[in-house]
Amino acid sequence: MNGEDEVMRARALVLHDLEATGIADPTVVSLLEEAVASRRWWVTQWAKGTEYVAGLVAQDVQDELLEARGRWPLCPKCDDATHALYIHPEIGGPDPVWICETSGTVVAPLGALAPTTPPPTP
Numbered sequence: 001m002n003g004e005d006e007v008m009r010a011r012a013l014v015l016h017d018l019e020a021t022g023i024a025d026p027t028v029v030s031l032l033e034e035a036v037a038s039r040r041w042w043v044t045q046w047a048k049g050t051e052y053v054a055g056l057v058a059q060d061v062q063d064e065l066l067e068a069r070g071r072w073p074l075c076p077k078c079d080d081a082t083h084a085l086y087i088h089p090e091i092g093g094p095d096p097v098w099i100c101e102t103s104g105t106v107v108a109p110l111g112a113l114a115p116t117t118p119p120p121t122p
């Protein structure tokens, strides 16, 4: 696949998951844009890296969010959802998925997190 196409696909997948989890405000989207811009450069340097881009952009955004907002995305499967999901395979690869390391299960492919319903306001 063309590197630029894959970078744009990565952006769309991660943006979907940010929106699904309800945190895609302008600050967070700009974190995503920065991650996409640096990985776009990276793909031009290493064409074979194309298939790793989606997982890496997700991990970059996850790292930035940990500093800015805390853990993301929180696990939607476990009752005490205070732990984050992780990209698998961790080192990058085609078709990355979100996994819960606590239960050891695949939660969703990257870009397919289910929308979370916000807690009801009293």
Ligand SMILES: [Zn+2]
Pocket: 075, 076, 077, 078, 083, 100, 101, 102, 103
């Ligand atoms: Zn979990």
